[in-house]
Amino acid sequence: MRATRLYAPTLRETPAEAEVKSHQLMLRAGMIRKAAGGLYTYMPLAWRSLKKIMQIIREEMDAAGGQEIAMPIVQPSEIWKETGRWSVYGDEMFRVSDRHGREFCLGPTHEEMVTTLIRDEVRSYKQLPLMLYQIQNKYRDEIRPRFGLMRGREFIMKDLYSFDKDEEGMNESYKIMYDAYTRIFSRMGLEFRPVEADNGAIGGGHSHEFTVLAEAGESNIAYCTKCDYAASDEKAELTVIKATEEAMKELDKVSTPDAHTIELVAECLHLPLDKTIKAVAFQDDKDELILAFVRGDHDVNDVKVVNLFEDSIELHMATDESIIAAGGVPGFMSPIGLKEGTKVVVDATVMEMFNACAGANEKDKHYINVNPKRDFKDVIVADIRMIKEGDACPHCGAPVKMTRGIEAGQVFTLGTKYSQSLHATFLDENGKEKPLVMGCYGIGVSRTMAAAIEQNNDENGIIWPKAIAPFEVVIVPINAKNEDQLKIAEDIYEELKAKGVDVLLDDRKDRAGVKFKDADLIGYPLRITVGPKSVEEDSIELKIRRNGEMVNATKAEVAAKAVEMLENL
RNA sequence: CGGGGCAUGGCUCAGUUUGGUAGAGCACCUGGCUUGGGACCAGGGGGUCGCAGGUUCGAAUCCUGCUGCUCCGACCA
Numbered sequence: 001m002r003a004t005r006l007y008a009p010t011l012r013e014t015p016a017e018a019e020v021k022s023h024q025l026m027l028r029a030g031m032i033r034k035a036a037g038g039l040y041t042y043m044p045l046a047w048r049s050l051k052k053i054m055q056i057i058r059e060e061m062d063a064a065g066g067q068e069i070a071m072p073i074v075q076p077s078e079i080w081k082e083t084g085r086w087s088v089y090g091d092e093m094f095r096v097s098d099r100h101g102r103e104f105c106l107g108p109t110h111e112e113m114v115t116t117l118i119r120d121e122v123r124s125y126k127q128l129p130l131m132l133y134q135i136q137n138k139y140r141d142e143i144r145p146r147f148g149l150m151r152g153r154e155f156i157m158k159d160l161y162s163f164d165k166d167e168e169g170m171n172e173s174y175k176i177m178y179d180a181y182t183r184i185f186s187r188m189g190l191e192f193r194p195v196e197a198d199n200g201a202i203g204g205g206h207s208h209e210f211t212v213l214a215e216a217g218e219s220n221i222a223y224c225t226k227c228d229y230a231a232s233d234e235k236a237e238l239t240v241i242k243a244t245e246e247a248m249k250e251l252d253k254v255s256t257p258d259a260h261t262i263e264l265v266a267e268c269l270h271l272p273l274d275k276t277i278k279a280v281a282f283q284d285d286k287d288e289l290i291l292a293f294v295r296g297d298h299d300v301n302d303v304k305v306v307n308l309f310e311d312s313i314e315l316h317m318a319t320d321e322s323i324i325a326a327g328g329v330p331g332f333m334s335p336i337g338l339k340e341g342t343k344v345v346v347d348a349t350v351m352e353m354f355n356a357c358a359g360a361n362e363k364d365k366h367y368i369n370v371n372p373k374r375d376f377k378d379v380i381v382a383d384i385r386m387i388k389e390g391d392a393c394p395h396c397g398a399p400v401k402m403t404r405g406i407e408a409g410q411v412f413t414l415g416t417k418y419s420q421s422l423h424a425t426f427l428d429e430n431g432k433e434k435p436l437v438m439g440c441y442g443i444g445v446s447r448t449m450a451a452a453i454e455q456n457n458d459e460n461g462i463i464w465p466k467a468i469a470p471f472e473v474v475i476v477p478i479n480a481k482n483e484d485q486l487k488i489a490e491d492i493y494e495e496l497k498a499k500g501v502d503v504l505l506d507d508r509k510d511r512a513g514v515k516f517k518d519a520d521l522i523g524y525p526l527r528i529t530v531g532p533k534s535v536e537e538d539s540i541e542l543k544i545r546r547n548g549e550m551v552n553a554t555k556a557e558v559a560a561k562a563v564e565m566l567e568n569l
Numbered sequence: 570c571g572g573g574g575c576a577u578g579g580c581u582c583a584g585u586u587u588g589g590u591a592g593a594g595c596a597c598c599u600g601g602c603u604u605g606g607g608a609c610c611a612g613g614g615g616g617u618c619g620c621a622g623g624u625u626c627g628a629a630u631c632c633u634g635c636u637g638c639u640c641c642g643a644c645c646a
Contacts, residue, residue, distance in 0.1 A: 012595065012607065013581050017639065037638070143570090146639090260646060280645050292645090299645060317644055331646045359646075479604050513606035520606090531605060541605095 001471065003506040003515075008045050010518050020216045022453040023148025025462050029522045031470075038145025038153030045522060046449065048470040050156065053445055054135050056187050056467065057158050064180040066131040066160050071113045073137060077103035079112040083421045094139045094153075106139035111418045111440060114161045119424035122436065125165045128426065129173055133160030135445060147216070149450040150406065156445035163419075163436045165428060170413055170437040174206065177411050177441045181210050184443070185408070189465025190452055195221045196231040197410065207412035210443075211405035212451035221405050222387045226398035233402070234303040236387035237394045238349075241295075243274075246354040249369040251336075256366045260331030262296045265366055269357060273297035277350055277358040277370065279333040281318035284309075289318055289326045293335055293358075294347040294385050301386040305345055308382055332359040334367060335376045344379040346372065351381055406451040409443040456546075462523030463546050466569045471504040473562055474524040478512045478531040488540070488555060489530045495559040501566065520545070525569050526562060544569070 008030035017034070018024040026032045031046035042050060058068065074096070080086035086093075086105075094106040107113065114132055122130065138157040145153050162173035178194065185192040190212050197209040209232060211221055223230035231237070259265040262278045276296030282305065283289055292300045302315050320330045327339035335344045338361065350356075355369045389402045419425065419435035428434050449468070456463040466472055473496060477489040486507065493505040504524065506515050512531075519527050529541040540558045542565060543550045553561040 009579085009596095010607095011580060015580070016575090016582095019640085034638095262645070278645060294645080296645095302644090318646090320646090323646080329646085333646060476605095481604080509604095511604050511606085511608070513604090513608080516606045518607085529605075533605095 001504050003504060003508050007043060010521055018148060020147045021457055022150065022450040025453055025457055026148060029462060038142055040149060040152060045470040049449055049468050050445060052468045053188065053448055057184055057443060060180045060184045061133050061160060064176050066133045069132050069134050070136065071110055071134055073107050074104050075107050075113055077105065079116050080105065083112055083418060092140050094141045108138055108140045110159055115418045115422045115424050118163060119422060122426055124426055125428050128163055128165045129169050130163040131160055133158060149446045155447060158443040158445055160441040162439040167437055170439050174411060174413055174439050178208060181409055181411060185210055187467055189467050191455060193223060193230040196235050207410065209407045210409035212408045212455055213403055213405050214451060214454040215404055216454050217404035217406040219405055219407050220402060222400045222402050224393035224396060224398055224400050227393060227396040229393050229395040233387050234301060238383050238385055238387055239392055239394055240348045240352055242352045243354055248371045248374060249355050251370060251375060252368050253360050253365050254368055255364060257364045265357060266296060271357055275356050277356050279359060281323050282315040283318040283322055284315055289322050290343045290345060291333060292345045292384055293350055295349055299386040301384055304384045308345060308380065327361060329361050329363055332362060332365060334359040334361050335379055336367065337361045345384055346376060346379045346381050347384045348381055406454060408448045408451050411441045414438040414440055461521035464523045464525055466525045466566060469525050471524050472502040472566055473526045473528060474504045474506055474519050475528045476506045476515045476519060480507050480509045484535040485530050488534050492528060492558055496562060499559060499563055501563065526565055528562060
């Protein structure tokens with residue numbers, strides 16, 4: 001490809017609408033343009049990179065036994081009504097109707113579609129296991145699309161669905177996919193971690209998010225410094241911290257005027273935070289009050305609280321009125337002395353505390369010498385705290401570190417949730433009818449590209465990992481009007497093309513500075529510069545984008561040298 | 570959903586307070602000059618100032634409504 005023919009309009013300035021690096025750089029590098037909120041056109045550079053990402057995914061999916069299909073994006077409402085998700089999905093779903101008033105949606109995912117596809121055809125265990133996948137646009141009508149391709153309303157996704165005859169088979173499929181995902185992200189040259197994730201309402205089984213590590217990420221993950229444990233902060237389990245044993249003193253009430261936050265209480269009573277008990281009041285969707293208690297220096301993990309209850313509930317912060325109605329006093333709440341029947345959840349670590357301080361359910365008063373094991377009645381004890389840096393790894397006990405990441409892929413087991421509601425059954429070895437056991441596995445293709453940029457950039461622009469770069473090499477003749485330079489550049493270009501290298505020749509008649517700036521911005525992994533020295537001294541420069549390392553080669557050896565350098569990138 | 574901000578040429582923005590024939594830089598076209606890190610000189614093209622109403626002799630500017638974009642906000646009692 002020649003730069004004079006390439007449609008990649010670069011921008012010198014950053015468009016005002018772009019907030020995160022990947023969005024800014026993709027706009028500036030001429031990769032994408034916005035059509036409407038959360039909707040983007042992929043221009044040649046972006047599409048080249050996306051095609052490479054998709055190709056890696058295809059190869060690994062096929063190698064793992066997946067078969068590619070293409071299902072409609074427009075889906076009939078009926079199948080969504082069968083599973084109940086037509087109403088559950090809510091405003092997130094793009095809905096359309098045809099001229100007859102029949103309802104459809106633009107697929108946000110394809111569990112319904114794929115399950116109804118196979119339910120009439122797969123009748124026997126002999127046809128299993130089966131893995132079907134597709135790569136196509138998905139639609140979600142996000143409340144607030146933002147961050148460019150990271151959270152768009154239309155995005156490219158690979159989704160694979162596995163069908164097995166039993167749980168054991170499903171777990172095997174899961175393992176195969178987990179390994180395939182590990183290979184995919186490794187091949188793309190990204191720093192990532194498979195983290196244990198919360199799959200809450202979707203159903204039991206396991207789930208891992210493949211998270212690309214980057215500061216701009218939306219998810220917080222905790223990872224162990226010693227073993228390979230990693231989990232999203234919502235999911236991360238925590239071990240109980242035992243306090244040093246003390247003789248239990250008698251419960252006492254003290255005055256703490258205006259100390260309505262835990263910090264003020266600790267200050268007022270000259271206590272360390274880990275000797276205090278903090279309260280958080282939630283209210284579920286039926287307005288029932290749920291009080292949660294954690295140690296003063298800890299935070300409540302509301303996902304864990306939600307998961308304690310059978311029904312899928314939604315939690316909000318409680319209003320003062322409902323706290324008062326339960327016999328509590330906002331700012332001074334305690335598990336002691338609440339109205340009977342009030343739901344109280346206490347973190348397991350709190351139960352191990354001695355002579356701690358908690359609210360007294362009375363204005364400007366706190367209890368001291370609270371001993372939960374002795375003083376708390378009718379409470380639910382569970383792990384409900386949020387992990388933080390330095391906490392012990394649940395697997396090996398070493399301290400964990402926190403980092404941010406971008407969820408690029410997720411694997412999870414579905415079990416029989418969809419096969420049951422959609423009556424997708426088969427006959428097993430004993431002639432018995434059983435629902436298919438499913439798993440589903442997604443990779444956000446366009447988001448992965450954004451994540452790659454988010455993880456690989458500097459002040460000058462993008463630094464592509466070689467495997468997914470739009471071009472592997474750019475050749476820059478300093479002065480394209482100089483025929484000698486251009487000739488050398490053209491020769492190298494042809495030679496590299498013949499060697500199968502993905503190469504761009506920047507034959508534009510612009511000044512060198514312009515071409516260098518663009519090369520850095522677009523982020524080609526390797527740059528070959530042809531200048532006066534190449535003509536006069538047969539010296540051609542090769543420069544690695546990522547670390548700025550430069551070497552010189554003669555014209556005879558430059559192509560081989562380029563290939564060698566690419567191999568080591 | 571609540572609250573702010575913005576909308577002027579392809580991009581970044583000024584002009585709006587105080588109404589009087591629309592500007593700059595970058596980008597684009599032509600010519601010249603220049604060529605190892607976003608040059609320079611000269612000339613030129615391009616905007617019904619988001620949309621719809623209203624006030625006025627006159628509206629980018631004032632008023633009303635709408636649309637789009639953008640940021641913030643659920644909270645540790």
